[in-house]
Amino acid sequence: MxxxxxxxxxxxxxxxxxxxxxxxxxxxxxxxxxxxxxxxxxxxxxxxxxxxxxxxxxxxxxxxxxxxxxxxxxxxxxxxxxxxxxxxxxxxxxxxxxxxxxxxxxxxxxxxxxxxxxxxxxxxxxxxLFQRRFWPAAQRIRAAIEDGTLGRPIMGQCSVMLHREAEYYSRDAWRGTWANDGGGVLMTQAIHYIDLLQWFMGEVAEVYGKINTYKHGDHIEVEDSATAIITFTSGAMATLEASTAVSPSLGVQIRVTGETGASACLSEFPEGSDGRVDLWAVSGSISTEPVYPAGVDPNVSLSTINGQLIPHHTAQVRDFVRSIRGGGEPAVTGGDATKALRILLAVYESSRTGLPVPFAPLPESTSPLARIAG
Incomplete structure (x- = not known):
């Protein structure tokens, strides 16, 4: 050993x-x-x-x-x-x-x-590999949750609205199949942001979702679009939307609102660029940056996306080497990665059955209708 x-x-x-x-x-x-x-x-x-x-x-x-x-x-x-x-x-x-x-x-x-x-x-x-956790913007929001600036998250939103053409799926025979890809936009693209959402929001209690294929049905058998409502064991709630049927791409936005009433949002646009905090609504004031900077090509090639992520890949690889030399845990363990997988698999299951998929008991505070009925 x-x-x-x-x-x-x-x-x-x-x-x-x-x-x-x-x-x-x-x-x-x-x-x-x-x-x-x-x-x-x-x-x-x-x-x-x-x-x-x-x-x-x-x-x-x-x-x-x-x-x-x-x-x-x-x-x-x-x-x-x-x-x-x-x-x-x-x-x-x-x-x-x-x-x-x-x-x-x-x-x-x-x-x-x-x-x-x-x-x-x-x-x-x-x-x-979930290298987007190493974005300074993601680290900033996580720190604001932990130090009380945002406080315990109560509401979240994750929007992953991306562009893919048929050629993306045809380049590799395994893409776009249940057997060899395991899923569509949720499994291959949105999983990065599902990981960030649960990293911010906490442990999941229940997932209710739907999937569909709107654009790519002639050349893939998996979903190109999905939506979900996620409830957390803390009582927090979040929405998820994801698609590769968008043209032009709208990129990614993840917004978190905490119990202090403060909110923060990070965006990745175009896809593969560094995530940036484009909304910081704290202590009664709002600071913003453009979600869609002028003059930016919204539809980016896969090679460009991968190339722009190399610095963050490097940061995670460096962290992994550190964990081996120092004996600690890596920033993203296998157990951590299983959480994001479980969430997206629950969207598939919920879409199949039409029912919510429970992970853990829902807090009573999230059930006002039950209180009214009582």
């Missing part, structure tokens, strides 16, 4: 599993850190692995996870398609390697729970 004391005096050995588009962010992030060495990449397409290794000056290119683990890794970065995450993580844990996994942690709850347990049993860290 790898322990903090065993890695303090040497470089950490890194392997990248999966050489698709997002792997470049992981490669850039690890390459920017001191005392870290990327020793191998893996892909089921061996030629793609070899091309990646040559382009990045990496010693080894293999096409099985076991061959990658045979390189005596300290960390495996998982950049494979969503449903394959579990297999890679379980193999890595069995080999005693720490794991940093792309979102979503998995496409079903049981799989995520097995991943978390396997890493706990093996004594290795499991981190999941």
């Amino acid at each position: 790898i322990t903090p004391s065993s890695v303090t005096a040497r470089s950490l050995r890194i392997g990248i599993a999966g050489c698709g588009a997002i792997s470049a962010n992981h490669l850039e992030a690890f390459r920017s850190l001191k005392d870290v060495e990327i020793v191998g990449v893996c892909d089921i397409d061996l030629q793609r692995a070899k091309d990646t290794a040559e382009a990045w000056g990496i010693p080894a290119a293999v096409n099985t996870v076991q061959e990658l683990l045979d390189l005596e890794l300290d960390i495996v970065s998982v950049c494979t398609p969503h449903p394959t995450h579990e297999d890679v993580v379980l193999q890595a844990a069995a080999a005693g390697a720490h794991v940093l996994c792309e979102k979503p942690i998995a496409t079903d709850l049981a799989s995520a729970e097995r991943m978390v347990k396997a890493c706990e049993d093996a004594g290795v860290k499991l981190g999941v």
